[in-house]
Amino acid sequence: MAKAQVTISQRGADRIRTGHLWVYRSDVRAADAESGDVVHVKDERGNFIGHAFYSTRSQIAVRLLTRDDVPVDRAFFVARIRAAAEFRKLAVQNTEAYRLIYSEADLLPSLIVDRYGDFLVIQTLSQGTERRKEEFVSILTELFSPRGILERNDPRVRELEGLDRRVSLLSGQVPEEVVASRNGIRFVHDLYKGQKTGAFLDQRENHAAAVAYTSGEVLDCFTYHGGFALSTASRAAHVEGVDLSNAAIAIARRNQELNQITNVTFREANSFDVLKAYDEAGRKFDVVILDPPAFAKNRDSVPSAMRGYKEINLRAIKILKPGGILITCSCSYHIQESLFLQIVAEAATDARKPLQIVERRTQARDHAILLTMPETHYLKCLILRVL
Numbered sequence: 001m002a003k004a005q006v007t008i009s010q011r012g013a014d015r016i017r018t019g020h021l022w023v024y025r026s027d028v029r030a031a032d033a034e035s036g037d038v039v040h041v042k043d044e045r046g047n048f049i050g051h052a053f054y055s056t057r058s059q060i061a062v063r064l065l066t067r068d069d070v071p072v073d074r075a076f077f078v079a080r081i082r083a084a085a086e087f088r089k090l091a092v093q094n095t096e097a098y099r100l101i102y103s104e105a106d107l108l109p110s111l112i113v114d115r116y117g118d119f120l121v122i123q124t125l126s127q128g129t130e131r132r133k134e135e136f137v138s139i140l141t142e143l144f145s146p147r148g149i150l151e152r153n154d155p156r157v158r159e160l161e162g163l164d165r166r167v168s169l170l171s172g173q174v175p176e177e178v179v180a181s182r183n184g185i186r187f188v189h190d191l192y193k194g195q196k197t198g199a200f201l202d203q204r205e206n207h208a209a210a211v212a213y214t215s216g217e218v219l220d221c222f223t224y225h226g227g228f229a230l231s232t233a234s235r236a237a238h239v240e241g242v243d244l245s246n247a248a249i250a251i252a253r254r255n256q257e258l259n260q261i262t263n264v265t266f267r268e269a270n271s272f273d274v275l276k277a278y279d280e281a282g283r284k285f286d287v288v289i290l291d292p293p294a295f296a297k298n299r300d301s302v303p304s305a306m307r308g309y310k311e312i313n314l315r316a317i318k319i320l321k322p323g324g325i326l327i328t329c330s331c332s333y334h335i336q337e338s339l340f341l342q343i344v345a346e347a348a349t350d351a352r353k354p355l356q357i358v359e360r361r362t363q364a365r366d367h368a369i370l371l372t373m374p375e376t377h378y379l380k381c382l383i384l385r386v387l
């Protein structure tokens with residue numbers, strides 16, 4: 001059979017040369033390839049560009065695997081997965097749940113693997129990784145001997161690839177609940193139904209960082225399973241954790257019990273309402289944490305997202321005591337750090353309170369950022385102090 005190949009425009013080739021890994025369909029000039037093929041990519045002059053996954057459906061038609069003319073076979077993927085795991089040995093400490101493979105940032109586009117103790121959760125988010133799912137399961141089994149591998153292939157992005165959305169067991173056994181520690185705190189994880197693959201692992205280092213700034217009364221809005229609340233409890237007089245989801249609060253309370261933490265109260269409520277009520281009542285806190293869901297899911301929703309971020313940040317700043325700490329996050333890729341800083345600055349101006357930037361943080365290092373691919377950098381976490 002002839003080798004699958006794709007010819008891309010000069011613009012597409014230039015994009016790859018700058019270190020980006022994607023070529024959009026509008027830059028594909030010719031394609032002789034099927035769903036999920038590893039294709040030989042060349043420019044219109046016939047120059048070799050690299051080997052890539054090809055998608056017949058997505059606007060991201062080409063996802064580069066390598067610029068070298070090497071075989072893309074099992075050994076190729078074993079080497080990439082080993083390299084990703086080696087990096088985690090350096091970057092991850094004191095935790096049993098972390099991201100083992102982060103897609104483009106590990107040069108394994110559209111493959112995500114999260115580790116929760118002895119269990120792995122895999123996401124194959126394009127035709128290319130979906131087609132090799134069994135091979136990835138075999139490699140992961142060989143390298144890490146997990147007790148079970150679950151596919152959490154329910155993200156909506158799969159539809160853009162013409163793939164179904166599913167959650168299923170791919171090997172071994174995965175219990176309904178897995179307890180794994182993060183920063184020395186034990187968390188219950190529901191790998192089948194929890195958000196993302198079960199937890200917001202990307203916030204792990206920010207949970208730990210928050211502890212150093214904690215004292216007195218803490219309000220953790222959008223707490224989910226209590227990541228910030230239970231971490232800061234060790235240095236707080238009292239922490240209140242708020243989330244809209246009844247299921248999330250139930251697990252947060254179980255985590256609290258599991259760790260025998262007594263100075264945290266979790267409650268099911270809308271953070272917008274809670275912040276407004278405390279502001280109107282004149283209640284004050286030493287630390288306020290804001291970690292809402294992505295308000296801007298796409299470029300069109302940026303203006304309304306900005307209003308949402310502004311409102312919660314304004315309320316949070318108003319209810320902070322002098323010297324108080326605001327830990328404010330945005331996981332919207334479309335709200336870049338400079339824009340997020342601007343929104344928080346406007347909130348501080350409206351609240352008539354000067355704020356000092358103490359730290360500008362991002363996603364945990366196991367969710368590495370590929371320098372030449374801004375799409376891999378999505379989480380912002382600012383730590384600010386009211387003067």
Ligand SMILES: C[S@@+](CC[C@H](N)C(=O)[O-])C[C@H]1O[C@@H](n2cnc3c(N)ncnc32)[C@H](O)[C@@H]1O
Nearest residue numbers: 200203222223224227243244245270271291293
């Ligand atoms: C990004 S997650 C928070 C992750 C968590 N802070 C952590 O570190 O693990 C966002 C959370 O906000 C909750 N949520 C969404 N809208 C909300 C609202 N209006 N009020 C309170 N919680 C909300 C979701 O249920 C979800 O648990």
